[in-house]
Amino acid sequence: MKLHHLELTAFGPFAGTERVDFDQLAAAGLFLLRGATGAGKSSVLDAVCYALYGEVPGTRKGNPLRSDHADPALLTRIRLELTLGGRRLEIIRSPEQPRPKRRGAGTTLEKAQTLLREWTADTGAGEPGWRALSTSHQEAGEELRRLIGMSREQFCQVVLLPQGDFARFLRADATERAALLRQLFDTSRFEQVEKWLADQRRAQEAAVTAGRTRLRSLADRTREAAGPLAEPMDPWFPAEEPAPSPSAKPTTRRSGATPDGAPGLAGGGSTGSLTGGSAGDHTGGSAGPADSRARSRAAGTPTTAPGRTGAALGHTDRGTGSLADGVLAWAAILRSNAAEESTVAELWLQAAETAHDGARRAAEETAELADRQRRHQAAVAEADQLAASAERAAEEARRLAAAQAAATVETAFRLHAHATATLDAATCAEQSARAALSHPHSAAEAEALAEAERGLREHLGRLTTARAEEERWLTLGREQERAEAERARVEGAAEDAREWLVEYEGRFEQLSAAQESARAAATTVEQLDAKHSELDERLTAARRREQLLGEIAEAEGTVRTLKDLAQEARSRTLDLRERRLVGMAAELAAQLAPGEPCRVCGSAEHPAPARATEAPVSAEDERRAQQEQSRAESALHLAEGSLTELRVAESAATTAAGGAGAAELRSELAELAEERRTALRAAEELGSLTQQLARLAAEESKRQRGLHEADQRIAVLAERSLKLAEERAELARRVAEARGDAPSVAAHGAALATQAEALASAATAARARTEAAARLTEAEHELRLAAQAAGFAGPAEAHAALLPTAERTALHTRVEHHRTTLARVQDRLTDAELLAAAALPPADLAQARARHDAGLARLTEASARHSAATERCAALARLGAELARLAAELAPELERHGRISRLAALAAGTSTENVLRMRLESYVLAARLEQVAAAASERLVRMSGGRYTLVHSDGRAAGNKRSGLALRVVDAWTGRDRDTATLSGGESFFASLSLALGLADVVTDEAGGRPLDTLFVDEGFGSLDEQALEEVMDVLDGLRERDRAVGIVSHVPDLRTRIPAQLLVRKGRRGSTLRLADQEPG
Incomplete structure (x- = not known):
């Protein structure tokens, strides 16, 4: 960089x-x-x-x-x-x-x-x-x-090299050094490893605790499943055991335990409060082999106090493995005892089943005998009842035969009744239809009535054209009314248009004059705006002038004060100079030394050196006074310059304001604003007036067009009204001829249609009555033939033998019931088994039932014991398998827990194996510090003339302090190392600068070896x-290799x-x- x-x-x-x-x-x-x-x-x-x-x-x-x-x-x-x-x-x-x-x-x-x-x-x-x-x-x-x-923290330490920070780093303890090194070297991954190991340890502790909880839960479920079998052999759990080491193996300490870890069964081998009890007292009824066995096993055997298992499982991690082994052995004994009890219960169940089968067969035979005796007695009583009702049964059988014969004629009776009802209805309908006819047709035959209907319908067809002309006459009347109404409306609109056009000229002249006034007001507003801007600029200048006048007054006071200060400084300087000249001899005498020549006379003897009569004035005092005088004069020159600038600005502001004051200009602006508001209100009406004139002109053109169109429309409507009146008069003549005396052609046609419909209905009713009379005659003949075929003399005799269907069905049921009952009773009275049973003494059902119930109770009890023993064996087998699986799962968890706990303690520095009590991150930082100390020593040796080197120390710190981040300085002159805090101020600078440069090299290498072509050393x-400075400069000068620039602050x-x-x-x-x-x- x-x-x-x-x-x-x-x-x-x-x-x-x-x-x-x-x-x-x-x-x-x-x-x-x-x-x-x-x-x-x-x-x-x-x-x-x-x-x-x-x-x-x-x-x-x-x-x-x-x-x-x-x-x-x-x-x-x-x-x-x-x-x-x-x-x-x-x-x-x-x-x-x-x-x-x-x-x-x-x-x-x-x-x-x-x-x-x-x-x-x-x-x-x-x-x-x-x-x-x-x-x-x-x-x-x-x-x-x-x-x-590099991060910002690394850059500030490596490129900007703050010496004060490294001086503190040199004397810091391990915790403070770690904080700085952690900023410069990314050791977060090692800190994350520590955290991960701690999290893993907590997770394993949770897993072991969960396993212990599951083991306790399974033991409680096993105790519950075993029931009374578990009382004398509660599992043994060690009361307390020491915390495990990763290599420790589980041990047992119970006195009654078997060699394979199973607990002893003697009462003297258990601990805690014990109570005696019986395991078989719950059994009721007769005692079986299982009762005596259970009592003999439970007599005198102590049982563990309730909750012993849960309390024992609540102890420490240590012993979870041996605890599982003890529970497994205890569960195995419970399964063995449960299997033995199941075998005994099965034998008792077999004996109860045999006894119950014998009692059941005896009860069934007694019940069968009682049933036969009861059936024979019932047959004798029923035969007596049948003999008493024999005559009534014969009469009902005769009535049933006659009713069944009459039922074959019932269909003919229904047909005859239907024909009679049909003829009556047709006769009534004919009479009603003829009542609606006029006298000439009321007594006519059906054919005559039909001929009269056809004549009327032909006349109705001839009235169709007349009805259409009548509809046209009515339509023309409605059209004529609408034409007259439309002409009246158009004439009214034309009259309104003529009145509006008469008023148009006056309104147009009025709006034009108002528009011209608004245009003049808009021009006035523009002129006033320009004047307002000018006045506003003058007001700003006037305000600036008032402000400047205040600043000028303040500046004048400052100048006066500074003049006084400058004058006092000059007087003090002159006073000190005069006093120094006076005391110059005493000042030279103060510099004399015995045996050295005087700088004035050259003599080496000084018999009477001059002495100061008052406080001497040194050259330094005079120099400081001159500096104070210069500062005071400079401040005065600056203040006078500022005052001149303020006065020039005030003059310019006065000119810009036109000589007027701010109050006067504000008054003018207020008057101008009021005048502008008045003109603006008038000018704002210009747009509205222009729009009104445009709308007025458009309305005038529209009214002219409307008036012309209205005149044309009135002429057209008058001509149409005349034509409609002529056509309607011709149609009225022809319609009057067609309707006759009726109010309308349609009414005349409706009356004729009603008469035709009445004639058609009367003809149809006459024909229907004739057909119904013929069907009645035929039905009477068929009824006589059906009665004779059924064996009756005539229809009247057959009708007397008829019975309703429900009554006939009930009679048939009674006759058949009497017949079947008589046959059944005869069969029972002749049955050999019933006769033999009747000859025996009466059966005793109560005694047989009591013996059967006693056998069933013993069987139920034996079955319940056997089911409970079988279910207990199955439950204990299932829970034993779960215990075995859990023990297998816990073994690797315990081994993993020991390994993870050891690693986590080692990384956290809390393990006894970590003799230096160094965390993992501190160990990595110690390695980096060792590199920094080696790199720093290369320069410290040069700066200190080969005397000092820095070394990293991993010696154990006193007390509970962390170790591994100590620095020692090795003194080559004494051959000993000592604490960096013993270095002097200059030596500390050497060491801290060396540390800064060494740290820069290590961090640069750590960042990928990117070259740093610009460095800064701060204070x-x-x-x-002088000599130490020379050596430091040589070292810094050496940093310029490979075109590197070094800046010293x-x-x-x-x-x-x-x-x-x-x-x-x-x-x-x-x-x-x-x-x-x-x-x-x-």
């Missing part, structure tokens, strides 16, 4: 635009950046940092970028031209800042801007020039950081003597004579300025 040109505008202490040509400064290799304290030397470095990174160094972040001395219209801007990676780049940045509004008063916020450009041989037009790369803050920043290869030279006077190339920063009341040494006035 090489800097070429820097341009600062309104930045920091620089009020204007300042330029630095680094190419000219770097020609000598070493240049000096000097100036008074607070002039802005560091601000030049801030500008370089801001151009590259958009931020100033961290120590000065709070300082405002914009200069307080700058003109408000001059925006803050930094332009830096440099070479990065062989590419010539230009960076232009402006921070967010307020600026005056382009229109109106006040300020607005100007957004931050960035421009990155590159010099290219071809910009697209065949000529070299700058090509824009980006205007985005983020894109430009990322591209610059990629080319520089610290004031603590060196200092105000040490000796450096001015040693470094010819100098950039001077001069401060003043209006801001600081930058100049090269050869551009400074002599």
Whole structure:
């Protein structure tokens, strides 16, 4: 990286635009950046940092970028031209800042801007020039950081070399050194490794805890599934065990445990509070083999207190493996006991099933005997009832036969009834139709009625033409009415148009006169606006004159005060000079030394040297007084110049105001404004009046056209009304002939149509009555034939035997029921099995049922025990498999937990194996510090004349402090190393500068070895003597190798004579300025 040109505008202490040509400064290799304290030397470095990174160094972040001395219209801007990676780049940045509004008063916020450009041989037009790369803050920043290869913190430490920071670094402890090294070297990946290991450790701890919880849950479920079997053999869990080491193996310490880790079953081998109990007291009914076995197994055996399993599983990580082994052995014993209990329950179930089968068969045989005896008794009783109802059953069978024969004639009866109803309806319809006819037709036959209908319909056809003419007559009447109404409307509109045209001329002349007045008012407004601008400028000048008069009075007072101060300074200077001349002999006598010659007389003896009679005045006192006098006179000259400028400005303002005062001009402006408002109100009517005149002319033309068209339309409508009246008179004559006495042709036709319809209805009804009479005669004949065929003498006898369908069906059901019941009873009374059962004693069902229920209860109990034992075996087998899987899963988790915990503690520096208590990141930083110390020692040996070297120390720190980031200085004169805090001020400067340069080399190599062709060394030279300064300058001079430029920021006077190339920063009341040494006035 090489800097070429820097341009600062309104930045920091620089009020204007300042330029630095680094190419000219770097020609000598070493240049000096000097100036008074607070002039802005560091601000030049801030500008370089801001151009590259958009931020100033961290120590000065709070300082405002914009200069307080700058003109408000001059925006803050930094332009830096440099070479990065062989590419010539230009960076232009402006921070967010307020600026005056382009229109109106006040300020607005100007957004931050960035421009990155590159010099290219071809910009697209065949000529070299700058090509824009980006205007985005983020894109430009990322591209610059990629080319520089360093972050802002690294750049500020490596390129700007702040000596104060490295002096503190030299005396800092391990924590403070780590903070700085972490900024310069990217060790975040090692910090992430530490965090990852810690996260993994926590994850493994969570996994082991979850495994322990699952183990406890499975043990509780196993206890619940085992029921009473689990009481005397609760699993053993160690009360407490030490935390595991990665290589430790689980051990057991229970006294009653078997060699394979299974717990002993004796009560004396368990710990905790124990209580006795019986495992078989819940069994009811007769005792089976399982009861006696369970009681013998449970008698006198102690049981573990409730919750023992859950409490034991709540202990530490240690023992999770041995705990799983104990639970597995305990579960195996439970499964064995459950299998034995299942076998016993199965034997008892078989015995209960055999007893239950015998009782069931006996109960079934007794129930069958009772049923046969009951059936025989029921048959005897039912036979007695049938004998009593035999006569009634015979009568119902006779009625049923007659009703069934009459049912065959029922269809003929329905047909006869339908024919009779049809004839009655036809007779009524004929009578109604004939009642609507006139007398000549009321008694006529059907054919005569039809002939009369045909005559009327022919007459209706002849009335069609007359109806059309009548419709035309009515239509012409409506058209004639509309024509007369339209003519009346048009005549009214024509009359309105004639009246409006009569008033048109007067309205036109009135609006024209008003338009001319508005035009004159608009011209007056323009003239008044010009006069208003002139008065406004004069008022501004008058106000400026009043302001200047106040400033002149204040400046005159300042000049008088400064004259008094200058006069006092001159008097003091003359007084001191006179006193010094008087006391010159005493001053020379004060410089005499015994044995040395006097500079006045040359004698080596000084018998009576002069003595001062009052406080002596030295040359330095006189020089300071002269400087105070010069400053006072300079301030007076500046104040007098400012007063002259104010008086000239006041005179110009008086001339511009025309000699009038501000109050007088404000009054004139008020009068002018009122006059302008009056004229403006009149002028504003011009547009409206012009539009009214245009609308009036357009309306006049429209009214003339409308009047002409109305006259033509009136003539046309009069002619049409006449023609319609003539045609309507002819049609009225012909319609009157066709309608006769009726009100209209249509009414006459409607009456004829009604008569024709009545004749047609009467003819149809007469024919229907004749046909119905014929069908009735035929139905009577068919009814007589059907009654005779069914065995009846006639229709009357058949009708008497008829029964309703429901009654006939019920009668049939009763007859059939009596017949089937009689046959069934006869069968039962002759059945051999029922007769044999009736001969036996009555069956005892209650006793048989009681024996069966007792056997069923014993079977149910045995079945329940067997099902419970089978389910317990299955549940324990399933839970045992889950326990085995869980134990297999926990084994690798425990091994992984030990390994991860060891690595995490080692990386965090908390492990006993980490004897230096160094974190992983600190270990990497220690390696970087070792490189920095080696690189720094190369220069420190030269600066210190071969006496000192810096070494990195990884010795263990006292107390709980972290180790590995200590620095020691080796003194070649004594052969011992000591703490860097024991170095003197000059020696500390040596060491801190060496550290800064060494760190620059290491960070440069770390960033990819990009060359740094421009370096700055900031302050610290004031603590060196002449020889030490010479040695430091030799080292800095050596940095110029490979065309590297080194800038020294200092105000040490000796450096001015040693470094010819100098950039001077001069401060003043209006801001600081930058100049090269050869551009400074002599």
